[in-house]
Amino acid sequence: MIRRIVITSLLLVVALTASAQRSPIRVEWGIMGGVNVPEFTTNMSKTEIRNKLGWQAGIMTAVNFGAVAIEPQILYVRQGMRIRTEGEAEVNVKSNSIDVPVLASLRLLRPVRIFAGPVFTVLNDCKQKSGGDLLDFGRVRPSVSYTVGAGITLLRHLYIDLRYNGQFSSKKDVALPNDKVMGKLRSYNVALSVGYIF
Numbered sequence: 001m002i003r004r005i006v007i008t009s010l011l012l013v014v015a016l017t018a019s020a021q022r023s024p025i026r027v028e029w030g031i032m033g034g035v036n037v038p039e040f041t042t043n044m045s046k047t048e049i050r051n052k053l054g055w056q057a058g059i060m061t062a063v064n065f066g067a068v069a070i071e072p073q074i075l076y077v078r079q080g081m082r083i084r085t086e087g088e089a090e091v092n093v094k095s096n097s098i099d100v101p102v103l104a105s106l107r108l109l110r111p112v113r114i115f116a117g118p119v120f121t122v123l124n125d126c127k128q129k130s131g132g133d134l135l136d137f138g139r140v141r142p143s144v145s146y147t148v149g150a151g152i153t154l155l156r157h158l159y160i161d162l163r164y165n166g167q168f169s170s171k172k173d174v175a176l177p178n179d180k181v182m183g184k185l186r187s188y189n190v191a192l193s194v195g196y197i198f
Contacts, residue, residue, distance in 0.1 A: 026064040032195030033057035038079045046086035054079035071103040098123040116148040159195040
């Protein structure tokens with residue numbers, strides 16, 4: 001009985017030592033960019049929203065603990081939509097934001113990572129083109145949302161990322177440039193990005 005305990009303990013120590021040597025704490029960083037397909041919806045009746053293809057670009061970092069990593073990122077996100085309320089002309093809206101996702105990723109399968117986490121929108125403005133000018137009229141995205149997704153690293157440096165971005169709460173009483181209140185606005189998007197990890 002004692003011999004089994006000693007052998008099991010020795011095997012456990014050897015396994016832990018090998019695991020610690022194989023997966024030290026590493027810091028990664030890289031750049032990424034891609035497209036997003038937004039879906040803005042409203043509960044206001046007789047309002048039509050046509051979503052436009054958007055894009056994002058930014059810096060990604062990661063503190064890698066082996067099978068788990070913490071990944072803070074900074075992304076510039078551009079989205080757009082066309083809004084038409086009954087009896088009014090169509091409004092072309094552009095939304096710009098700086099998003100800071102703080103992701104926890106699971107990396108059990110070596111090239112693949114699965115992640116989730118909150119997204120903090122630190123800068124968020126919305127503009128409408130009127131003649132040659134862009135008129136600022138507020139914000140359309142919440143200050144805290146979430147993302148879930150998966151990524152894969154190819155050839156040690158090429159990174160491909162697919163994520164779903166949702167929101168915890170929708171924006172209420174979004175005022176349009178034509179002085180109409182659009183009501184409760186929700187937004188989701190699916191984003192596909194390609195990056196390079198150094």
